[in-house]
Amino acid sequence: MRASASPLFTPSAADRSSRRAARKALAEARRTARDQRPTRRDRGQGDADGAELRAAYPVAGRPGAASARGGKVKLAAHRMTTAIASGAYPFLAEGGLGAHGIYIGRDVHAEGSFCFDPFELYGKLDGFTNPNILLAGVIGMGKSALAKSLALRAIAHGYRIYVPCDPKGEWTQVSSALGGQTIALGPGLPGRLNPLDAPARPHGFDEQDWTGEVRKRRLMLVGSLARTVLGRDLHPMEHTALDVALDHTTATQQRTPLLGDIAQLLGNQDELNHVAGDPTAQLGHAAQDLAHALRRLIHGDLAGMFDAPSTVSFDPTAPMLSIDLSRLGSAGDDTGLVLAMTCASAWMEAALADPTGGRRWVIYDEAWRVLRHTALLERMQSQWKLARGLGIANLMVIHRLSDLLSAGDAGSRGRALAEGLLTDCSTRIIYRQEADQLAATAHLLGLTGVETAAVAQLPRGRGLWKVAGRSFVTHHALHPAELQLFDTDARLRPVPVEATPARLREAA
Numbered sequence: 045m046r047a048s049a050s051p052l053f054t055p056s057a058a059d060r061s062s063r064r065a066a067r068k069a070l071a072e073a074r075r076t077a078r079d080q081r082p083t084r085r086d087r088g089q090g091d092a093d094g095a096e097l098r099a100a101y102p103v104a105g106r107p108g109a110a111s112a113r114g115g116k117v118k119l120a121a122h123r124m125t126t127a128i129a130s131g132a133y134p135f136l137a138e139g140g141l142g143a144h145g146i147y148i149g150r151d152v153h154a155e156g157s158f159c160f161d162p163f164e165l166y167g168k169l170d171g172f173t174n175p176n177i178l179l180a181g182v183i184g185m186g187k188s189a190l191a192k193s194l195a196l197r198a199i200a201h202g203y204r205i206y207v208p209c210d211p212k213g214e215w216t217q218v219s220s221a222l223g224g225q226t227i228a229l230g231p232g233l234p235g236r237l238n239p240l241d242a243p244a245r246p247h248g249f250d251e252q253d254w255t256g257e258v259r260k261r262r263l264m265l266v267g268s269l270a271r272t273v274l275g276r277d278l279h280p281m282e283h284t285a286l287d288v289a290l291d292h293t294t295a296t297q298q299r300t301p302l303l304g305d306i307a308q309l310l311g312n313q314d315e316l317n318h319v320a321g322d323p324t325a326q327l328g329h330a331a332q333d334l335a336h337a338l339r340r341l342i343h344g345d346l347a348g349m350f351d352a353p354s355t356v357s358f359d360p361t362a363p364m365l366s367i368d369l370s371r372l373g374s375a376g377d378d379t380g381l382v383l384a385m386t387c388a389s390a391w392m393e394a395a396l397a398d399p400t401g402g403r404r405w406v407i408y409d410e411a412w413r414v415l416r417h418t419a420l421l422e423r424m425q426s427q428w429k430l431a432r433g434l435g436i437a438n439l440m441v442i443h444r445l446s447d448l449l450s451a452g453d454a455g456s457r458g459r460a461l462a463e464g465l466l467t468d469c470s471t472r473i474i475y476r477q478e479a480d481q482l483a484a485t486a487h488l489l490g491l492t493g494v495e496t497a498a499v500a501q502l503p504r505g506r507g508l509w510k511v512a513g514r515s516f517v518t519h520h521a522l523h524p525a526e527l528q529l530f531d532t533d534a535r536l537r538p539v540p541v542e543a544t545p546a547r548l549r550e551a552a
């Protein structure tokens with residue numbers, strides 16, 4: 045029994061005699077409690093009631109030879125596979141992917157550092173069939189910060205970084221801090237890219253083979269642009285018209301052809317029929333839709349950007365190159381953004397085609413914005429497939445896995461292409477997902493119940509890494525300098541009073 049009465053509980057209005065009685069009662073209770081406390085000897089003897097509550101061994105552990113100290117215990121050797129050991133003793137954490145590669149942060153379960161390098165893992169890790177990476181998570185969880193850290197640290201490992209899709213323009217600062225190049229494209233900006241630029245012939249390519257390769261790339265590009273604007277596949281006669289227009293333009297121009305040259309020939313029915321040697325005059329007529337589709341790039345909202353000689357030349361030695369598309373696609377229609385990205389990535393891919401160009405990363409930030417466009421998905425898919433041959437790791441950043449499903453209805457080509465991109469990513473990094481997305485995420489990635497529950501709770505900077513079927517929960521560690529460079533929350537913080545527009549006007 046413990047003394048719990050206190051003079052403080054005496055009501056303030058109590059008279060002197062009742063206070064004295066309360067103090068007496070408290071003193072009495074304290075005395076009784078002290079008398080009932082067991083003595084040291086009592087505790088040593090114990091009693092029958094408390095026997096099962098007593099610890100079996102003293103705090104210092106089991107005494108004598110059986111204490112397992114001093115190497116005196118001999119147990120029979122028992123061998124088992126690690127698969128059985130992890131079942132027999134399930135409280136094991138993953139050993140990590142080794143110390144080679146780019147430092148990411150802390151493996152939350154193993155309490156060790158976590159390093160990752162898709163080029164290092166390729167060929168060493170069972171089931172790691174390609175270096176491509178998918179990164180998904182809700183807004184503001186640190187996806188771009190992770191991609192930027194990977195880029196920054198990869199440069200230190202000698203890799204080069206290309207960012208063909210930067211719809212928020214947030215990579216410009218990173219690129220300039222790392223000594224890279226940025227090309228900003230948008231109405232009124234001086235940057236121009238000619239997507240029909242022919243890259244330098246890679247080492248070991250025959251002159252004739254290379255001319256054929258360049259022609260094929262140009263045809264694919266103009267076809268993709270037309271398909272994006274038309275929202276449908278091209279008819280056979282439209283393919284022929286494109287072929288004819290491209291070949292004629294290449295043959296007659298002394299310089300690198302421009303999209304405007306091709307569109308002009310497609311729009312001139314008589315000339316196209318004459319060039320094609322088509323006496324029935326059907327080709328010129330069939331090419332009218334095509335001519336109008338290309339017009340958007342020449343006279344529409346993208347006028348000038350992709351229809352002039354490039355203002356920048358590709359510098360293969362620059363550590364980083366990003367294409368800032370933040371001035372495009374802000375009006376809710378992403379077609380302009382997709383066309384620009386198609387042209388920009390075609391220009392970049394031409395330069396990336398050199399298999400002797402070293403190991404490179406290609407990062408598509410905010411890729412969810414372009415996933416609905418089948419023509420662009422096709423181009424991305426071919427890059428994904430070529431990744432191993434060219435020494436490229438593609439990193440695609442989206443919000444949720446269902447972004448991939450929005451590429452088309454079940455069974456459609458767009459959907460198949462988007463799902464193919466997921467299949468071709470041996471590394472999937474999942475940042476926090478909304479509760480309504482958990483089931484779809486678990487289904488698409490084959491997550492266990494525990495993993496699914498973890499994904500719902502992940503705080504900022506922490507992600508579930510699925511690397512060729514192995515799982516890690518990793519906290520991305522940011523250096524203070526990186527934190528400052530990658531900060532995208534600045535506009536959400538309160539502005540100091542002296543820097544508000546009203547104060548600045550007053551000061552002026």
Ligand SMILES: Nc1ncnc2c1ncn2[C@@H]1O[C@H](COP(=O)(O)OP(=O)(O)OP(=O)(O)O)[C@@H](O)[C@H]1O
Binds near residue numbers: 519521532
């Ligand atoms: N590991 C981290 N530790 C501390 N801060 C972080 C970490 N990761 C990201 N942040 C901070 O969180 C903010 C949001 O990060 P980030 O822009 O990368 O989010 P995001 O997931 O790309 O968002 P969005 O979907 O809007 O593009 C940034 O200001 C960044 O500095």
Ligand SMILES: [Mg+2]
Binds near residue numbers: 187188189409
């Ligand atoms: Mg981001």
